Amino acid sequence: MNETIKLKDLSIGYNEKGRGKKYIAQEINASLYEGQLTCLLGANGAGKSTLLRTLSAFLPPLEGEVLLKGKRIEEYSANERARLVGVVLTEKPELHHMMVGELVGMGRSPYTNFWGSLSTTDREAVNKALEMVGMSDFSTRLVDTLSDGERQKVMIAKALAQETPVIYLDEPTAFLDYPSKVDTMLLLRQLAHETGKTIFLSTHDVELALQTADTLWLMKRYRAKGEGSQVKGEGGFSLPTQGETPQPPIESSTIKPLTIGSPKELAENGALGQFFTGKDFTFDQQEMRFRIVASDE
Numbered sequence: 001m002n003e004t005i006k007l008k009d010l011s012i013g014y015n016e017k018g019r020g021k022k023y024i025a026q027e028i029n030a031s032l033y034e035g036q037l038t039c040l041l042g043a044n045g046a047g048k049s050t051l052l053r054t055l056s057a058f059l060p061p062l063e064g065e066v067l068l069k070g071k072r073i074e075e076y077s078a079n080e081r082a083r084l085v086g087v088v089l090t091e092k093p094e095l096h097h098m099m100v101g102e103l104v105g106m107g108r109s110p111y112t113n114f115w116g117s118l119s120t121t122d123r124e125a126v127n128k129a130l131e132m133v134g135m136s137d138f139s140t141r142l143v144d145t146l147s148d149g150e151r152q153k154v155m156i157a158k159a160l161a162q163e164t165p166v167i168y169l170d171e172p173t174a175f176l177d178y179p180s181k182v183d184t185m186l187l188l189r190q191l192a193h194e195t196g197k198t199i200f201l202s203t204h205d206v207e208l209a210l211q212t213a214d215t216l217w218l219m220k221r222y223r224a225k226g227e228g229s230q231v232k233g234e235g236g237f238s239l240p241t242q243g244e245t246p247q248p249p250i251e252s253s254t255i256k257p258l259t260i261g262s263p264k265e266l267a268e269n270g271a272l273g274q275f276f277t278g279k280d281f282t283f284d285q286q287e288m289r290f291r292i293v294a295s296d297e
Contacts, residue, residue, distance in 0.1 A: 005031065025257040037201075055200070056168055057073050085168065088170070092148075093143075097142065099142060105118055107125075134153065135153050152173075152175075156188070216261065281293055
């Protein structure tokens, strides 16, 4: 199992004008591997999108390194990165009067000439990508006539046409109905296993991630060291109950920002049960699912 991405003492966040660095998470050490579907889970505000943007080189690291195939990601040119990393964002693109084949063809931009015209090789890559997601018959359909599930498959095909070893997706199931969510997650797992690509995504669809992911990254929400704010050091999705006694501040140096393992490993060692906590639900370790706790009327 070959390592494609390595995070070394990575700190993520933003440089705020006149205020210095705004840390979201610090001292992240983790790796992504080829042929695996890895799912990033965490509460709103935990920093999932910030981490994805940093891995994609949309944001620079505040400290530490993101290594892509052993080389710091910022040392690649934009075109070199475009041949190594494909990104599918959450936002639905507003595309009018564009056919599916044309949109997927945009994934070939790192390889095309100045005018962006597609060669025979480019068109073959587009056709192959559409076939891989089961959308070959949709090449001449207008994108704005597609369902949300179909459109998401087209966006995945665009990333596949880019022919990168790594694909990142930010909340790929966010706007989908449940059958389309399942279809999309199963497709991504299949693509990772059959093509050997490294596929990494953030999601709030926890139970689907538990059933489809090879590896889970559980991202905790906390305040960075030195900010002096209270944090929930262990729980990713914990919610305070009314009248709860505030916990003392926990500085980021005392906890790890990520807990990593297979769904089975994290269930057996209790990490999932600790991460997903609430007064109205529990996590069933044996069945790998959540149960609502019945309350007295």
